[in-house]
Amino acid sequence: MAKRVADLLVDVLLEEGVERVYGVSGDSLNGITDSIRTRTEIQWVHTRHEEAAAFAAGAEAHLTGKLAVCAGSCGPGNLHLINGLYDCHRSRVPVLAIAAQIPSNEIGSGYFQETRPEHLFAQCSHYCELVSHPDQMPRVLEIAMQTAISRRGVAVVAIPGDVAMRDAVEQVPRLHFPEPRPSVCPSDDELNILAKVLNRSRRITILGGAGCAGAHKELIELAGKLQAPIVHAMRGKEFIEYDNPFDVGMTGLLGFSSGFHAMMNCETLLMIGTDFPYQQFFPQDATIVQIDLRGEQLGRRSKLDFGFVGDTKTTLRALLPKLKQNEYEVHLNESLEHYQKARKDLDELATEHSSKKPIHPQYVARLLNQFAAEDAIFTCDVGTPTIWAARYLTMNGKRRIIGSFTHGSMANALPQAIGAQASHRGRQVISMSGDGGLAMLMGDLLTLRQHQLPIKLIVFKNDSLAFVELEMKAAGILDFGTHLRNPDFTKIAEGAGLLGLRAETPDQLQPMIAQALSHNGPALVEVLVSRQELSMPPTIIYEQAKGFSLFMLKAVLNGRGDEIIDLARVNLLR
Numbered sequence: 001m002a003k004r005v006a007d008l009l010v011d012v013l014l015e016e017g018v019e020r021v022y023g024v025s026g027d028s029l030n031g032i033t034d035s036i037r038t039r040t041e042i043q044w045v046h047t048r049h050e051e052a053a054a055f056a057a058g059a060e061a062h063l064t065g066k067l068a069v070c071a072g073s074c075g076p077g078n079l080h081l082i083n084g085l086y087d088c089h090r091s092r093v094p095v096l097a098i099a100a101q102i103p104s105n106e107i108g109s110g111y112f113q114e115t116r117p118e119h120l121f122a123q124c125s126h127y128c129e130l131v132s133h134p135d136q137m138p139r140v141l142e143i144a145m146q147t148a149i150s151r152r153g154v155a156v157v158a159i160p161g162d163v164a165m166r167d168a169v170e171q172v173p174r175l176h177f178p179e180p181r182p183s184v185c186p187s188d189d190e191l192n193i194l195a196k197v198l199n200r201s202r203r204i205t206i207l208g209g210a211g212c213a214g215a216h217k218e219l220i221e222l223a224g225k226l227q228a229p230i231v232h233a234m235r236g237k238e239f240i241e242y243d244n245p246f247d248v249g250m251t252g253l254l255g256f257s258s259g260f261h262a263m264m265n266c267e268t269l270l271m272i273g274t275d276f277p278y279q280q281f282f283p284q285d286a287t288i289v290q291i292d293l294r295g296e297q298l299g300r301r302s303k304l305d306f307g308f309v310g311d312t313k314t315t316l317r318a319l320l321p322k323l324k325q326n327e328y329e330v331h332l333n334e335s336l337e338h339y340q341k342a343r344k345d346l347d348e349l350a351t352e353h354s355s356k357k358p359i360h361p362q363y364v365a366r367l368l369n370q371f372a373a374e375d376a377i378f379t380c381d382v383g384t385p386t387i388w389a390a391r392y393l394t395m396n397g398k399r400r401i402i403g404s405f406t407h408g409s410m411a412n413a414l415p416q417a418i419g420a421q422a423s424h425r426g427r428q429v430i431s432m433s434g435d436g437g438l439a440m441l442m443g444d445l446l447t448l449r450q451h452q453l454p455i456k457l458i459v460f461k462n463d464s465l466a467f468v469e470l471e472m473k474a475a476g477i478l479d480f481g482t483h484l485r486n487p488d489f490t491k492i493a494e495g496a497g498l499l500g501l502r503a504e505t506p507d508q509l510q511p512m513i514a515q516a517l518s519h520n521g522p523a524l525v526e527v528l529v530s531r532q533e534l535s536m537p538p539t540i541i542y543e544q545a546k547g548f549s550l551f552m553l554k555a556v557l558n559g560r561g562d563e564i565i566d567l568a569r570v571n572l573l574r
Ligand SMILES: Cc1cc2nc3c(=O)[nH]c(=O)nc-3n(C[C@H](O)[C@H](O)[C@H](O)COP(=O)(O)OP(=O)(O)OC[C@H]3O[C@@H](n4cnc5c(N)ncnc54)[C@H](O)[C@@H]3O)c2cc1C
Pocket: 091, 208, 209, 210, 211, 212, 232, 233, 234, 235, 236, 237, 250, 251, 252, 253, 254, 255, 272, 273, 274, 275, 276, 277, 291, 292, 293, 294, 297, 310, 311, 312, 313, 382, 383, 386, 404, 405, 406, 408, 409
């Protein structure tokens, strides 16, 4: 039998080592799913919503560093991928999306389900092309994959169902090489300038991010030579925080006061592999130096005095021999002391002795941290679970943490856990879900049974969109539209084939987390947590303080005294 375009497409995916495709089937995808059906080396992971498929592919790509694939049928099917693809693209993980298209002879007629994927996905991809003739396969697909891999991000191939079913012209993949991994280093002259700037500074702080992955040893050696505290940005947490005597925590609104002050009190700030986005957390008067793999990233977030293009490992290796040992220790010691205090203060918020309701969410995160496996993979929803994950999960070089940190989309944790577990069958995968986030893509709870994914979901049930409520309070707006009249998630879990547990008091929590984690299958623990758990910014800026009191005033005027007492009890009097 002649090879079809769809078969060739699957051959190309296999050549690249793709092991699964996440998606929802549909008429226009029939050729491709039918070809996947006949292969043993590639699996169709059937999600219940295409957005979940895209998030899942993104999580797989994040964990493996390799290309992951999702697919949607024509029109609404692939349109549903879009929010997840934005997340993948902005997190720079290599993902290929196959967007099936309506019959090729109908394009441009306003046909049933017609959309224009080339336009729709333009903003969330590096490459997006329509395959309108069998001759274009495999070249267009291979260009798409190469682009996703080398530029790190999303590439989309739109392909009409009829084209996928036609006889292929080419018969085999054209590209047969492993992913190139070049070393990128600033020139020797540039390294000398960089060394000179660092050698003449005494109070140096390093701000590291996800671009420090794979360069832990070099980073620690650098900090030792410079006597520099290391602050990390959120996406760098899993790569920087562990085995790190120079760690002073994260900065930013969810950060530690120690991270904030180490940045603000330095004479020279050395940014390495980070795109930490919040301008107001950068020092005004310090000399700022940045190293990034991508030139276009230099100076995006703050004024910049020196910028260098290089990958972290190669650059630091070349730089280290040029550096003198900094003998000035005061800045580092002050920063470390501050960190110990900040850590202690946060840990005190995460203790719980009584059976008093409701449970503090910090305590939930602390217990999870304590009981999770050495190599657990955590996902955390955008909302307050991101705060608890940032502050209470300890990384060790084996654990991983995934969120929607750059795109900031709700409902990411469950579908990302699906991608993590599908690609890492033997690992413990824990989703720290918000009650709002879980509900948003709740249909994909069914995927856990469908694919026997033993994910553990911990639901922070605060009956609200609490993060937004917090933002409203800080802005001096009376919270509105944030209350959730929630279902009993344990019953929903049970109906979906999961073990369902509910913790109402702190003393129930530990045994339930232990039970869920050791359960041989998927489990959901709904934890009734307090709603008003303020996450104090490292520094309260005047605007926020003003807003906060304004909220109180409005609340009083509106007769909501209860809430203030609650707020005071939880935050101010602890
Ligand atoms: C609700 C919410 C609140 C948040 N609050 C905070 C907060 O308080 N604090 C915080 O830190 N974050 C916070 N975040 C996350 C924040 O939005 C950013 O996503 C995060 O700070 C970016 O982390 P990063 O710089 O490590 O990663 P990225 O933004 O991914 O940046 C990585 C950089 O490294 C470069 N790079 C990649 N590979 C290499 C290499 N090999 N060598 C050199 N460079 C390389 C890239 O070009 C890029 O510039 C929050 C997110 C959410 C959803």
